[in-house]
Amino acid sequence: VFTASLKAVDEASGQPWAFSFFQGENGPFIDVLINTVSFAMSEVNPDGPTSAGWSVEALRQLDVVVLQAITSGMARGPWESSSRGLNPLDTAMNVALPEFDGRLITVPISFKEKNREATGYAPVPDRVARVAGLARRFARLRHVPNPAKRIAFVFTNSNSKASQIGNAVGLDSPASLLTLLHAMQAEGYDLGELPPTGTALIHELVDRCSYDETYLTPEQLGRAAGRVPFAQYAQWFKELPEDLQAKMTKQWGPPPGATYVHDGHIALAGLALGNALVLLQPPRGYGMDPDAIYHQPDLAPTHHYYALYRWLRDGWGADAIVHVGKHGTLEWLPGKGIGLSANCFPDAFLGDLPLFYPFIINDPGEGSQAKRRAHATV
Structure with missing residues (x-):
């Protein structure tokens, strides 16, 4: 499902429009949600505690693990050579803010690379496999007696x-x-x-x-x-x-x-x-x-x-x-x-x-x- 933001909400259901693809009358029909959208769903208060907003109920209704797969705005080379890993901007957008939604932080699955024709995201196969493995494991927990x-x-x-x-x-x-x-x-x-x-x-x-x-x-x-x-x-x-x-x-x-x-x-x-x-x-x-x-x-x-x-x-x-x-x-x-x-x-x-x-x-x-x-x- 492609969406520009998880803040785009169906007022009738109180759910992000994207979530409507994952739920039916009897609840969710997915076991795990892998999310690549940055930021948090609801507003974060920078001056004090952030109160529980509409996103808490939306996630409770969805009722599945949400894995945050990181699509980094960095190039891969600086990340590979850095002991810090992600830069401060990526950390804020793709880690700290998504944590307000209770998403589980995984690993960078792609980096922004430039070539002569264009700039785009290039996947990192072993990191994609890591997120897929986590999703499979969490899905299995829902089905094993x-x-x-x-x-x-x-x-x-x-x-x-x-x-x-x-x-x-x-x-x-x-x-x-x-x-x-x-x-x-x-x-x-x-x-x-x-x-x-x-x-x-x-x-x-x-x-x-x-x-x-x-x-x-x-x-x-x-x-x-x-x-x-x-x-x-x-x-x-x-x-x-x-x-x-x-x-x-x-x-x-x-x-x-x-x-x-x-x-x-x-x-x-x-x-x-x-x-x-x-x-x-x-x-x-x-x-x-x-x-x-x-x-x-x-x-x-x-x-x-x-x-x-x-x-x-x-x-x-x-x-x-x-x-x-x-x-x-x-x-x-x-x-x-x-x-x-x-x-x-x-x-x-x-x-x-x-x-x-x-x-x-x-x-x-x-x-x-x-x-x-x-x-x-x-």
Whole structure:
């Protein structure tokens, strides 16, 4: 559907004219909307809070995920060579303002290029494929029955200490996760027998396997919830862009790395609960001060870190991931600040998996990192 603006509204229905192509008498007949129109649907107040306007009800009636596919006004070359990524104008028009509508920010799919005849938008095939993959994944979530959905929950564990598992800002992560799991169970999700309390959940998880080397034993590594054979990881590693392979190898040596390995496998700490899996986010690095590396912008992630996210997607078969509370480290991995390419670690690791992220409301700055660098639903 072609439209000049989503502000053009049918007064009778209160919907943008473009939305009329997606809805019938029984509701929407699409599963996902990919939008390339810039700006927000409703007016944004530059001098204070923006109140909920007509667009909120219009989007509620449409009732589908809206993916913002970015058509950049930049040329591709400056974007590719920039650590910032998109320029301020693109960021405002195609990221910040669309966020007022709750659109999920994806990646640049085209750039404005000039030739002798004309100026036009030139697509970037791998970025188009990324948006298409996201759309397919979100559409699938609408059709897979709840009992068959496989959902991974990831606790923060930045310093790898067992005492700091799930240390989210403003959130009792274990208790909150257990409440969420009970709610999902009531909606038909297959979660098996749940622990009686959040504390019991953490104890079960740590007893099985953690990343705290003070207590970790070879026996625990052997019964880790996820175990990736070295040969499988070597194949996955070869599928990364060569630039990322080189950075990881330079920092951490050749695959599979030296940490959390056991009997020919990379061990991934977690606890299986039916079709849910509760996992620990791997340390950002090791052999150095964990607090110093938490936000280090140029430190390549470890082989173990990549193994977790790739295994969730292509080993365990997750339909979606939930990062439980502010905040993990995926959205802080090296790469462009905004408008990610295939050579950015968050994009390469997460791929097209939907990411949901309960996040404290009083820190929109860091929440924006997850939205803009990991297509998170915050």
